[in-house]
Amino acid sequence: xxxxxxxxxxxxxxxxxxxxxxxxxxxxxxxxxxxxxxxxxxxxxxxxxxxxxxxxxxxxxxxxxxxxxxxxxxxxxxxxxxxxxxxxxxxxxxxxxxxxxxxxxxxxxxxxxxxxxxxxxxxxxxxxxxxxxxxxxxxxxxxxxxxxxxxxxxxxxxxxxxxxxxxxxxxxxxxxxxxxxxxxxxxxxxxxxxxxxxxxxxxxxxxxxxxxxxxxxxxxxxxxxxxxxxxxxxxxxxxxxxxxxxxxxxxxxxxxxxxxxxxxxxxxxxxxxxxxxxxxxxxxxxxxxxxxxxxxxxxxxxxxxxxxxxxxxxxxxxxxxxxxxxxxxxxxxxxxxxxxxxxxxxxxxxxxxxxxxxxxxxxxxxxxxxxxxxxxxxxxxxxxxxxxxxxxxxxxxxxxxxxxxxxxxxxxxxxxxxxxxxxxxxxxxxxxxxxxxxxxxxxxxxxxxxxxxxxxxxxxxxxxxxxxxxxxxxxxxxxxxxxxxxxxxxxxxxxx
Numbered sequence: 001x002x003x004x005x006x007x008x009x010x011x012x013x014x015x016x017x018x019x020x021x022x023x024x025x026x027x028x029x030x031x032x033x034x035x036x037x038x039x040x041x042x043x044x045x046x047x048x049x050x051x052x053x054x055x056x057x058x059x060x061x062x063x064x065x066x067x068x069x070x071x072x073x074x075x076x077x078x079x080x081x082x083x084x085x086x087x088x089x090x091x092x093x094x095x096x097x098x099x100x101x102x103x104x105x106x107x108x109x110x111x112x113x114x115x116x117x118x119x120x121x122x123x124x125x126x127x128x129x130x131x132x133x134x135x136x137x138x139x140x141x142x143x144x145x146x147x148x149x150x151x152x153x154x155x156x157x158x159x160x161x162x163x164x165x166x167x168x169x170x171x172x173x174x175x176x177x178x179x180x181x182x183x184x185x186x187x188x189x190x191x192x193x194x195x196x197x198x199x200x201x202x203x204x205x206x207x208x209x210x211x212x213x214x215x216x217x218x219x220x221x222x223x224x225x226x227x228x229x230x231x232x233x234x235x236x237x238x239x240x241x242x243x244x245x246x247x248x249x250x251x252x253x254x255x256x257x258x259x260x261x262x263x264x265x266x267x268x269x270x271x272x273x274x275x276x277x278x279x280x281x282x283x284x285x286x287x288x289x290x291x292x293x294x295x296x297x298x299x300x301x302x303x304x305x306x307x308x309x310x311x312x313x314x315x316x317x318x319x320x321x322x323x324x325x326x327x328x329x330x331x332x333x334x335x336x337x338x339x340x341x342x343x344x345x346x347x348x349x350x351x352x353x354x355x356x357x358x359x360x361x362x363x364x365x366x367x368x369x370x371x372x373x374x375x376x377x378x379x380x381x382x383x384x385x386x387x388x389x390x391x392x393x394x395x396x397x398x399x400x401x402x403x404x405x406x407x408x409x410x411x412x413x414x415x416x417x418x419x420x421x422x423x424x425x426x427x428x429x430x431x432x433x434x435x436x437x438x439x440x441x442x443x444x445x446x447x448x449x450x451x452x453x454x455x456x457x458x459x460x461x462x463x464x465x466x467x468x469x470x471x472x473x474x475x476x477x478x479x480x481x482x483x484x485x486x487x488x489x490x491x492x493x494x495x496x
Contacts, residue, residue, distance in 0.1 A: 008083050008137040010068070013061050014146045017134050020061070021153040024054035024127070026216055028160055029167065033225040036169050036403070036422055039436065055095065058130070062092055084137035087467055091130035094460055098123035101457060109450045114171040115164050118454040125461035128157040132191050132468045139195040139475050151192040151205035152212060158188040159209075159231060165273050166228040168403040169422075170373040174277035178262060182255050182285065187465075189237050189254070194472045203238040210234065226403075226422075229271050233261040259285045272402060331439040334360045337419045338434045339408055343427035347398035353381065353408040353419060354391035358437055360412040366392045369407040369418075372400065381408055398425040415439055 009017070031047035065085065069078050080086055102119035114120070135150045161184045164170055165177045192202050213231055220227040236257030243250035259282040265271040266278050335358030342350040351368055366381035381394040398404050407420040419435045446454075 008141065009061075009065050009085075009134060011138075011141075011143055011146055013065060014134065014138055014143070014150065016061050017058060017131070018146075018149040018153055020054045020057035021127075021131060021156065022212065023050055023057070025153070025156045025160075025212070026219070027051035027054060028163060029216055029220065029228055030225065032163055032167050032169070033220060033227070036167065036226055039420070059092060059096075062088060082137070083140070084133040084135075084471070087136070087464075087471055088130050088133035090467070091126045091133060091464055094126035094464060095123055095130065097460070098126065098457075101453075105453070109447070109453075115161075116172065118457040122457045122461050124157070124160050126464055127160075128154065128188070129464040129468045131157050132188075132195075132472070135191065135195040136468075136471055136475060139197075144196075144198060144201075147196050148201065148204050148208055151196060151201065152208040154188050154192060155185075155205060155209045155234070156212065158184040163228065166231070167226060168229075168272035169226075169405075170273070173374045174273050175281070177273045178259060178278050178281040178285075181262070182258060185234065185237060185258065186251060186255060189240055190251075191468070191472055193240060194475060200238075200241045203241045206234050206237055229265075232270065233258050233265055236261045255285050256282075274400060274402070333436045333438045334358045334412070334414060334417055335437045336434050337408070337410075337437045338432060339419050339421050340430065340432040341406060341421055341423055341427070342430045343423065345426050345428040347425045349396050349398065349406065349423065349427070350393065351381070351396060351406060351408060352391060352393045353410070355434065356437065358412075358417070360414045360417060366394075366408060366410040368394045368396045369409055370396055370398055370404050371407075372398075372402055372404045375400075381410075398423075401425045409440075410437075 027047045027050035031045075031051065034045060034047050062085075065082075066079060066089075069082055069085070070076070072078075098119050101122065102117075105117065105119050115124075131150060131154045135147065135154060138146055138150065141147075159166070159181070162177055162181045165174065165181075170177070189202055192205055196202070210231060213228065217227040217230060236259075237254050239254040239257050240250050243253060246253070259278070262271060262273070263275060263278045263282045266273055266275040271278075335356065337353055337357070338355035340352040340354075342352075349370075353366070368379050368381045370377045377396060377398070379394055379396050381392045392408070392410075396406070401424075403422055403424055405420055406423050407418045409416055409418045416439065417437050418440050419437050421431065421433060421435065423431075
């Protein structure tokens with residue numbers, strides 16, 4: 001292999017990766033809003049098609065990258081030596097595996113619509129690692145704009161882990177939000193700092209990502225969809241760039257500032273996560289930082305940050321709660337029903353279900369169910385039975401702010417049927433919609449084979465994360481314009 005031949009990803013291909021990832025980001029938030037407002041639908045809905053297009057685009061770019069290396073070097077070994085290529089290819093393969101794994105999961109173990117199901121987690125993790133590998137590939141090039149673009153989408157991919165919290169549809173307890181968000185943020189920030197090496201690279205990437213999210217929010221809002229919160233708390237991560245003179249403390253300070261900003265945003269209504277779920281973790285992060293630095297005596301900044309976040313995450317996970325915010329999956333449809341909700345702005349709702357159009361007979365009782373962030377409230381909808389053309393009315397109180405999913409469940413000749421609407425706790429007025437009357441899928445206890453399959457998927461993601469960390473650690477940290485070039489002939493730089 002001729003060492004002067006470039007084997008890293010090219011600049012145009014790198015920008016195509018950034019663009020494809022932006023498409024994927026838009027599709028993820030659009031898809032989340034689609035399911036939160038319309039429910040489960042076919043595999044060919046517009047946000048899914050946009051996601052498929054982004055995945056195909058990334059696959060084509062990786063294929064062209066491999067073909068260029070083989071054309072220029074005539075060596076399969078060159079693929080292994082190309083910076084970041086094997087890791088990117090392995091991550092792409094894991095992303096591809098996640099799709100059939102998800103289908104197998106649903107068909108074997110039942111529907112699981114939450115983002116944190118093992119197949120979905122593998123997809124998110126492998127996508128993030130793939131983008132990290134692309135950043136590795138250009139780390140020895142003085143392409144600052146491209147490095148910023150890739151860094152911004154690395155942050156974007158890492159933040160997908162908490163997308164359901166940012167879009168006000170948390171499937172798990174909100175106490176998990178801050179430790180998971182901090183862990184993903186600091187990990188992504190560490191990769192960016194190591195792979196760029198020029199001043200304020202992380203800060204610039206954060207600003208670029210916030211602008212991307214702002215454009216996404218404007219687009220979704222303008223089109224009438226639910227939009228995510230703006231990730232303004234990420235600005236606290238800029239402390240890593242600002243506190244260069246405190247190498248052992250800057251990550252801990254950044255984590256504390258991010259947590260404090262998130263608490264402030266929640267307090268003033270700019271974050272969907274409740275302040276009561278965030279504030280204890282804000283104090284925990286600061287306290288753990290003090291313990292790590294002044295008591296334990298940990299000196300390495302990356303290890304210190306890891307200890308702080310893992311302490312909080314481990315404490316949150318010792319008392320997990322089941323995912324019970326939205327339906328775990330819509331089963332067969334048996335017609336339609338009209339659902340009307342009247343709110344007074346303080347969480348008191350009057351719910352009416354009528355105008356049934358269904359082949360099922362409904363001799364049984366009916367009840368209301370409201371769900372958010374692992375909390376479920378159930379009250380009777382009407383006394384006695386509900387006829388096919390009858391009406392049932394009930395009242396329910398939503399205790400906490402945020403978006404709730406309100407269901408009318410009706411006993412029928414084919415089992416329980418339900419119809420639902422997303423309703424904000426402070427909703428004022430009346431809304432009436434005709435929605436699908438469907439049979440909810442059964443939520444079952446996990447079996448040993450399910451645990452084993454889940455563990456295997458999570459293990460694949462963990463291997464990819466460790467692989468990326470090792471690969472990043474091997475890259476010199478002198479800065480992109482100072483590093484020895486390993487992916488081809490060094491370009492001429494002005495003044496050199």
